[in-house]
């Protein structure tokens with residue numbers, strides 16, 4: 001099994017530009033920073049490239065992951081899908097997982113990490129998109145402990161709650177948690193347990209915030225900019241992406257009611 005502790009590689013500078021009054025759906029207070037550093041080579045260790053994909057229910061994680069897979073060939077592991085597959089296979093944890101999902105709560109970390117671990121270790125891929133995980137700080141710590149790895153980058157699909165609720169209620173895939181009661185609970189869990197994880201990665205300089213409002217293609221253009229920056233480390237060849245701009249929260253601290261995020265405007 002591969003094992004590594006991810007490290008942040010050296011940073012390079014480029015000239016920055018400024019966009020004012022950027023506000024996230026979760027009322028992050030954002031101010032602009034002139035620091036414009038990006039990792040030259042995100043991937044430093046021996047393990048696979050890992051990208052966590054976070055965002056509230058219905059923010060479009062799965063939709064965008066499908067496009068990332070198609071464009072950049074990463075292997076997509078949706079934690080929710082792995083859990084739903086476990087329910088369908090009548091495993092010993094099936095009933096507990098089903099009840100947890102119906103309640104919009106979080107399945108014990110050991111169960112989810114073990115499912116992710118099995119998929120990663122049985123795959124030849126060196127580039128993973130892990131969608132909808134970690135859901136909590138406890139999930140995050142369990143992944144680091146069990147896998148001996150951290151994500152190289154984290155994408156956060158930032159979407160207003162009303163839009164997320166509309167999308168989930170119109171999804172029509174027969175999911176047991178696509179109903180208004182469970183969605184409300186999932187949003188509470190997201191704010192209480194997942195936002196702190198997102199902030200953690202912002203502080204670590206690994207978070208890329210994507211504005212998840214717009215058409216699927218408009219949103220993917222922001223994702224494309226992130227992956228264009230990672231081209232050298234992923235061995236990707238993406239023409240026409242020489243000068244893209246994206247927003248990357250660089251530091252976050254949490255006050256009583258608000259999160260404060262400074263943002264780097266990255267030009268490259």
Ligand SMILES: Nc1ncnc2c1ncn2[C@@H]1O[C@H](COP(=O)(O)OP(=O)(O)OP(=O)(O)O)[C@@H](O)[C@H]1O
Nearest residue numbers: 056057058059060061062063167170171214215216
């Ligand atoms: N930009 C968009 N505009 C409108 N609808 C969208 C957009 N992106 C995705 N959708 C639709 O919204 C619904 C939720 O999207 P998706 O399943 O990708 O979200 P998710 O973040 O994976 O949600 P969950 O956490 O519940 O799995 C789907 O029906 C999808 O087709």
Ligand SMILES: O=c1ccn([C@@H]2O[C@H](COP(=O)(O)O)[C@@H](O)[C@H]2O)c(=O)[nH]1
Nearest residue numbers: 079080100101104105106107112132133
């Ligand atoms: O890491 C995870 C991922 C998911 N869950 C549970 O599954 C549902 C659905 O997840 P989606 O990512 O929206 O498909 C989620 O609400 C949790 O109940 C989990 O416990 N841990």
Ligand SMILES: [Mg+2]
Nearest residue numbers: 061062078080
């Ligand atoms: Mg999904």
